Amino acid sequence: MSQGKLLLNRRRLLGLGAAGASTLMLSGCDWFDGGLQQGEGLRSTLEKANDLTYRVQRLLAGQQALAPEYTEADIRQGQRPNGSTDPQGDDYLALKANNFADYRFRVAGLVETPLEFSLEQLRNMPAQSQVTRHDCVEGWSCIAKWSGTRLGPILDMAKPKPTARFVVYHCFDSMGGGLSGPEVYYESSDLIDAYHPQTILAYGLNNQTLPVSNGAPVRVRIERALGYKQPKYVHTIELVDSFAPFGAGNGGYWEDHGYDWYGGI
Amino acid sequence: MTTETEDIALPIAEKRKGPLIYRQSVFTRITHWVWAICLFFLLLTGLQIFNAHPTLYIGQQSSFADLQTGQKFDNAWLELGAVNTDNGPRGQTTLLGHSFDTTGVFGMSGDPANPDFRGFPAWATIPSWQDLATGRVIHFFFAWMLVATLLVWLVASILNRHIADIPPTPRDLRHLPRDILDHLRLKFEHGRKYNVLQKLAYSAVFFVLFPLIILTGLTMSPGMDAAWPWLLELFGGRQTARSIHFLVMLALVAFFLIHIIMVFAAGPINEVRQMITGRYRASGDVPFDASKGDKK
Numbered sequence: 001m002s003q004g005k006l007l008l009n010r011r012r013l014l015g016l017g018a019a020g021a022s023t024l025m026l027s028g029c030d031w032f033d034g035g036l037q038q039g040e041g042l043r044s045t046l047e048k049a050n051d052l053t054y055r056v057q058r059l060l061a062g063q064q065a066l067a068p069e070y071t072e073a074d075i076r077q078g079q080r081p082n083g084s085t086d087p088q089g090d091d092y093l094a095l096k097a098n099n100f101a102d103y104r105f106r107v108a109g110l111v112e113t114p115l116e117f118s119l120e121q122l123r124n125m126p127a128q129s130q131v132t133r134h135d136c137v138e139g140w141s142c143i144a145k146w147s148g149t150r151l152g153p154i155l156d157m158a159k160p161k162p163t164a165r166f167v168v169y170h171c172f173d174s175m176g177g178g179l180s181g182p183e184v185y186y187e188s189s190d191l192i193d194a195y196h197p198q199t200i201l202a203y204g205l206n207n208q209t210l211p212v213s214n215g216a217p218v219r220v221r222i223e224r225a226l227g228y229k230q231p232k233y234v235h236t237i238e239l240v241d242s243f244a245p246f247g248a249g250n251g252g253y254w255e256d257h258g259y260d261w262y263g264g265i
Numbered sequence: 266m267t268t269e270t271e272d273i274a275l276p277i278a279e280k281r282k283g284p285l286i287y288r289q290s291v292f293t294r295i296t297h298w299v300w301a302i303c304l305f306f307l308l309l310t311g312l313q314i315f316n317a318h319p320t321l322y323i324g325q326q327s328s329f330a331d332l333q334t335g336q337k338f339d340n341a342w343l344e345l346g347a348v349n350t351d352n353g354p355r356g357q358t359t360l361l362g363h364s365f366d367t368t369g370v371f372g373m374s375g376d377p378a379n380p381d382f383r384g385f386p387a388w389a390t391i392p393s394w395q396d397l398a399t400g401r402v403i404h405f406f407f408a409w410m411l412v413a414t415l416l417v418w419l420v421a422s423i424l425n426r427h428i429a430d431i432p433p434t435p436r437d438l439r440h441l442p443r444d445i446l447d448h449l450r451l452k453f454e455h456g457r458k459y460n461v462l463q464k465l466a467y468s469a470v471f472f473v474l475f476p477l478i479i480l481t482g483l484t485m486s487p488g489m490d491a492a493w494p495w496l497l498e499l500f501g502g503r504q505t506a507r508s509i510h511f512l513v514m515l516a517l518v519a520f521f522l523i524h525i526i527m528v529f530a531a532g533p534i535n536e537v538r539q540m541i542t543g544r545y546r547a548s549g550d551v552p553f554d555a556s557k558g559d560k561k
Contacts, residue, residue, distance in 0.1 A: 033392065036392065036399050036403075043399070046403055047406075049405045049406040050402070052409060057486070057489065061488060061489075061491045061492035062492075065491040065492055066491060067490065068491070068494050068497055070325070074326075076326065076328070076338050077338065080329050133503065135485075135503065136318070137317070137397065137401075138317040138318040139314065139315070139317055139327075140318050140320075140322075140326075140327035140504075141326040141327050141504055142326050142327065142329070143325060223491075224490075224491045225487060225488065226487060257398060258398030259397075259401070260402070262488075264488025265485075265488055
């Protein structure tokens with residue numbers, strides 16, 4: 001009898017313990033999930049690791065270290081289109097209808113000399129091609145040959161002011177939909193990536209004119225970073241001292257949706 | 266009750282108590298539990314990241330079906346996907362060209378009436394829902410934590426000579442067959458040092474699996490590939506590195522399972538106590554040595 005009572009008590013105790021533990025675990029999960037929303041303290045703490053990654057990789061790679069280049073024999077397939085593949089903005093459709101003859105590439109913001117180039121002018125500037133690997137943040141990779149002109153000399157022509165710290169890349173395409181409506185794609189980089197010897201305004205892909213699905217007429221290649229740092233349909237680059245005024249202020253469309261700004265890992 | 270049955274019922278270590286020895290330094294104990302937390306989060310966020318593209322390849326790049334012809338060069342060796350069948354959608358895992366129905370676990374899981382199409386199921390990922398951005402934030406945080414803790418452990422273990430406890434000596438290896446037999450009979454030696462199977466397991470984790478999983482993780486970073494191009498040469502390409510990263514994860518999960526089973530088999534209270542207080546009840550044949558800080 002006393003043993004039965006003891007068992008019952010123990011069972012009840014176990015039950016209480018299990019209920020308590022599961023409540024603790026559930027509230028732990030709730031606390032964890034809540035803290036993971038963008039702008040919350042827990043997430044901001046965890047995101048400090050991304051700043052560390054940025055600093056350490058800049059230290060290890062320096063300013064000039066090149067992304068690995070491959071040979072044309074390594075191109076096994078077309079460049080996989082991803083994200084926006086066919087922008088529907090009126091301004092873009094009008095330019096596309098005219099085969100981008102009226103397209104202008106603009107350099108604006110914190111520069112001594114704002115500049116403007118037609119596609120023809122960009123094509124007549126010193127050209128460079130590179131066979132590189134495009135790494136999507138999702139995990140896949142694709143090797144392709146990108147042709148264009150280096151961004152660095154164009155920035156030099158525009159003469160950035162000493163206060164300029166970042167380059168914001170403005171695009172024609174919009175992403176998303178849903179409740180918040182479409183958001184215009186944009187990206188940004190530091191000046192190291194903007195001046196990097198492999199950073200080009202690409203207008204050619206695999207020996208063809210850059211197609212619309214891959215970012216025509218101009219896509220910026222920042223070869224040491226992931227795919228979302230390779231903005232397509234770029235029309236303006238703006239030198240700034242902060243990217244807080246753009247989008248939600250995190251330096252890019254995907255950054256505004258929780259992805260890290262550095263994008264080198 | 267006879268003495269004989271009592272003998273069988275009691276764990277071997279309790280039969281003849283040896284001294285209570287001080288076996289694990291505070292550095293070993295703290296780093297052990299920090300790694301446990303790190304690996305828990307790294308595993309579950311890693312599966313979240315994997316789910317963003319649940320296919321693994323060999324080489325530099327990933328093969329895709331050509332948009333026009335549907336043909337592709339195929340370098341994928343593992344894919345957790347879903348297919349449409351006459352009986353509706355099914356989860357399908359394709360391993361080295363062989364397909365298996367894995368509905369409910371891989372490729373398709375959750376409520377059968379309203380299934381999720383994802384590589385690993387919700388219970389195996391952090392966050393439970395599809396959220397690559399958050400998975401990456403947590404993964405990289407704990408990756409740094411793991412590396413920092415490994416460095417602390419390495420420096421401390423060189424200074425306190427714990428590092429020498431881990432690689433098996435030629436003498437240990439000669440005892441290997443006997444040690445395997447002892448393990449099979451669940452007869453465990455509770456000595457001052459690790460037994461040879463422990464040494465082999467811990468050596469594999471510290472000197473093979475941890476370096477491999479860190480370096481293959483770095484190889485997936487385009488920034489690191491610019492800084493250290495030899496990473497790509499070493500592992501044979503970014504996608505191969507991603508595959509190795511995944512396989513090493515499986516090896517670490519296997520280690521974890523065996524580790525836990527061995528804790529229970531060898532006496533959970535004694536084993537857990539050594540990782541909390543550092544004190545460990547040795548087998549009866551271990552002589553008492555007050556100079557080593559032994560207690561009765």
